Amino acid sequence: MLDFLVLYWPRLLSGTGITIAQFLAAAVLGVAISLVFGLAKLSSTLIVRGIATTYIEVFRGTSLVVQLYWIFFVLPLFGLTIDNFTAGYIAVGMNIGAYGAELVRGGILSVPKGQWEAAVAVNMSGFQRMRRIILPQALVNMLPPWGNLMIELLKGTALVSLISVGDLMFQARQINASTFLSAQVFGAALIIYYILARFMLTPCMRWLERVMARKLGRA
Amino acid sequence: MQDLSALPHELTGNTVPMISFKSVRKAYGDLVVINDLDLDIQVGETVSIIGPSGSGKTTVLRMLMTLEDVNGGVIYVDGKPLTHMVKNGKLVPANERHLRKQRVNIGMCFQHFNLFPHMTAIENCMEGPVQVLGLSKSEARERSEELLELVGMIDKKDQHPARLSGGQQQRVAIARALAMRPKVMLFDEVTSALDPEVIGEVTNVIRNLVAEHNLTMLLVTHQMGFARDISDRVCFFFGGKIEEQGSPDQLFGNPQRERTRQFLSAVREAI
Ligand SMILES: Nc1ncnc2c1ncn2[C@@H]1O[C@H](COP(=O)(O)OP(=O)(O)OP(=O)(O)O)[C@@H](O)[C@H]1O
Ligand SMILES: [Mg+2]
Numbered sequence: 001m002l003d004f005l006v007l008y009w010p011r012l013l014s015g016t017g018i019t020i021a022q023f024l025a026a027a028v029l030g031v032a033i034s035l036v037f038g039l040a041k042l043s044s045t046l047i048v049r050g051i052a053t054t055y056i057e058v059f060r061g062t063s064l065v066v067q068l069y070w071i072f073f074v075l076p077l078f079g080l081t082i083d084n085f086t087a088g089y090i091a092v093g094m095n096i097g098a099y100g101a102e103l104v105r106g107g108i109l110s111v112p113k114g115q116w117e118a119a120v121a122v123n124m125s126g127f128q129r130m131r132r133i134i135l136p137q138a139l140v141n142m143l144p145p146w147g148n149l150m151i152e153l154l155k156g157t158a159l160v161s162l163i164s165v166g167d168l169m170f171q172a173r174q175i176n177a178s179t180f181l182s183a184q185v186f187g188a189a190l191i192i193y194y195i196l197a198r199f200m201l202t203p204c205m206r207w208l209e210r211v212m213a214r215k216l217g218r219a
Numbered sequence: 220m221q222d223l224s225a226l227p228h229e230l231t232g233n234t235v236p237m238i239s240f241k242s243v244r245k246a247y248g249d250l251v252v253i254n255d256l257d258l259d260i261q262v263g264e265t266v267s268i269i270g271p272s273g274s275g276k277t278t279v280l281r282m283l284m285t286l287e288d289v290n291g292g293v294i295y296v297d298g299k300p301l302t303h304m305v306k307n308g309k310l311v312p313a314n315e316r317h318l319r320k321q322r323v324n325i326g327m328c329f330q331h332f333n334l335f336p337h338m339t340a341i342e343n344c345m346e347g348p349v350q351v352l353g354l355s356k357s358e359a360r361e362r363s364e365e366l367l368e369l370v371g372m373i374d375k376k377d378q379h380p381a382r383l384s385g386g387q388q389q390r391v392a393i394a395r396a397l398a399m400r401p402k403v404m405l406f407d408e409v410t411s412a413l414d415p416e417v418i419g420e421v422t423n424v425i426r427n428l429v430a431e432h433n434l435t436m437l438l439v440t441h442q443m444g445f446a447r448d449i450s451d452r453v454c455f456f457f458g459g460k461i462e463e464q465g466s467p468d469q470l471f472g473n474p475q476r477e478r479t480r481q482f483l484s485a486v487r488e489a490i
Contacts, residue, residue: 117286118333118392122347122399123322126315132350136337216337216379 004184008175015171016192018085022157022167023196025089026096030153033097038104039130052101059098065159067091072163088160088167096153103149107142108134140212147205151197158193168192235298237262237403237435238283244291245278245459252278254459256292262402265429265436267446267467270456271482276439279456280405283437284327285318296324297402326396327405330412332388334380340391341367341376344398352399359398366394370424386417390424397428404428406438410445418442425449443486447471455479 005012040052059067068091072084082090111134119129161170172189176182236259245253253275260266268276281287282294285301293310294301303310304317313321334343344363348354354362367373370390380388389409396404406425410418422445428434429449440446446453447467454464455476463476474480 112333114329114331114333115335117284118329118335120286120322121284121325121327121329121396123319123351124347125319125351128350132346133335140337216381 004181005188008185008188011171011175012168012188012192015166015168016196018166018170019154019157019168020196022085022089022092022160022165023154026093026153026157027150029089029093030096030100033094034100034104037097037101038108041101041105042108056098056101059095060102064091064095064156065162067095068159068163084160084163084165087163088157088165092153092156092160095156096149099149099152100146103142103145104138107138110141111137137216140209140216143205143209143212147202147209150201150205154197154201155193234261236260236295237264237297238437239295240279240292241295242292243282243289243294245275245282245287246290252459253282253289256460258454258461260435260437262435263433264451265449266438267450267453268437268439268456269441269443269446269453269482270462274456275459276456277407278459280327280407280437280439283403283405284325285313285322288312296321323399324402325405326399326401326403328389328392328396328407328409330408332380332385332392332412334388334392334395336380339377339379340372340383340394343380343391344395347395347399363394363398366397367391369397369427370394371420384417385413386420389413389421393421393424393428401434403435403437406436406440408439408441411441441486443471443483455482457482 037052037055040048041056043049043052068087071082071091072087075082115133115137116129119133124132157167158169161167161173164170168189172185175185179185238258238260240256240258243253243256244251256279258279268279270276278287282289282302283296289302293303299321300310300313301318301321302313304313305311334340335346338346341360341363344366345356345359348359348362349356364373364376367376370393372387372390372394375383375387375391380391383391393409409425410421413421422442425436425438426449429436438446438450450467452464453467453470454461455470455474455478456462457478463470463474463479470479471483474483
């Protein structure tokens with residue numbers, strides 16, 4: 001195992017770098033989509049709500065791999081060509097955004113009605129109510145499920161190797177194809193994903209939760 | 220559609236009431252909650268609303284705070300329509316822009332305080348002045364500190380609501396409402412969620428407001444003694460209507476209507 005790592009760590013490391021980059025790009029996109037569609041789902045306008053519902057249904061109801069292939073292989077047929085790195089995080093981000101939208105919607109609904117009313121009573125505009133009063137509280141309520149979703153997102157990025165993005169999974173498959181050291185290479189990949197999730201992502205989310213709890217004066 | 224000649228100050232002559240309900244109706248589906256309500260409250264007047272559960276007391280305040288729309292009639296505040304706006308010489312239901320313009324006159328305190336939990340006491344008070352009135356942070360802080368001083372909460376100004384008792388939270392909520400400098404203050408059972416031993420700290424704050432400020436106040440309360448002490452007028456609500464109203468001495472000392480007598484004796488027995 002050791003000589004294996006000595007030999008292949010540069011490729012595993014570069015793959016890990018790409019995985020982290022995919023994760024970050026998809027997370028930013030996913031959070032943005034979650035916010036937009038989560039809010040749209042609560043809109044009083046039927047069309048806006050309908051668009052959001054359709055988006056969420058489509059992206060939650062179909063497979064991420066198929067979505068990825070659509071964006072990378074089918075969109076070019078309509079004249080929209082995207083490089084594989086971009087296609088990768090767009091697909092993962094859009095997929096996670098559909099789940100995140102439900103979390104945003106739930107988080108907003110979990111804020112007590114009295115908070116809306118108090119915000120009206122100090123005469124805030126609808127936008128101010130949402131941004132200053134409701135969203136900050138909704139965010140705190142939805143952080144724990146967001147932690148899980150972020151781990152799903154990290155795991156989901158492994159699929160971008162299918163369109164030849166040079167992420168950790170892609171490198172592992174390449175090494176395996178040339179060396180047949182399956183146990184070592186996929187073992188290493190397994191451990192790296194685990195370390196990323198448990199020792200980097202989870203502590204970050206815990207830290208965020210603590211910071212937010214302190215802001216609420218709960219801690 | 221009412222036409223403009225029905226504006227209240229043209230009917231009542233010289234003084235414009237601060238609040239004026241004109242034939243106001245509110246229903247939830249088939250359930251009529253407020254039934255053809257007419258009520259004028261003068262500038263600087265303190266009016267208490269009492270009555271049995273479900274008689275529509277909270278609904279009256281919520282309509283004034285524009286948390287509920289009305290299904291009929293018009294509410295005027297400071298001589299201008301609140302629930303409606305004038306368009307082509309007609310009164311039409313108000314849009315959000317009109318409501319925001321009219322709401323500056325009104326502040327409200329709730330039974331469950333509804334402080335913003337992610338802000339400290341002083342941030343709660345500064346939020347409206349900074350975000351809505353456009354005050355600078357330092358102006359808003361100065362104003363908020365004055366008001367927190369007034370309600371006796373200045374030493375807790377940097378605490379979050381979670382760290383405050385119910386009575387303390389309610390006093391901060393009063394300061395938050397006052398920070399918007401409203402002309403009208405609405406209090407909906409502000410002591411009902413409090414432990415008995417801290418009710419006094421909140422009612423004392425309200426007593427001081429009545430004594431020292433020229434606010435127009437409308438209070439819903441179950442504390443008859445408090446209502447008697449501070450009110451210029453008491454309205455007894457029953458079934459979405461004012462069954463009887465009068466000075467506190469009249470209404471509590473010599474009620475004219477059978478339902479008022481029944482309600483008051485039931486309340487006295489409960490104590
Ligand atoms: N959102 C709503 N939907 C349906 N019915 C409602 C709603 N809000 C209030 N009501 C009904 O309207 C009536 C009047 O309610 P309101 O809250 O004004 O009573 P209240 O006099 O304040 O009573 P309490 O002393 O219990 O607070 C009640 O019968 C209540 O059930
Ligand atoms: Mg009530």
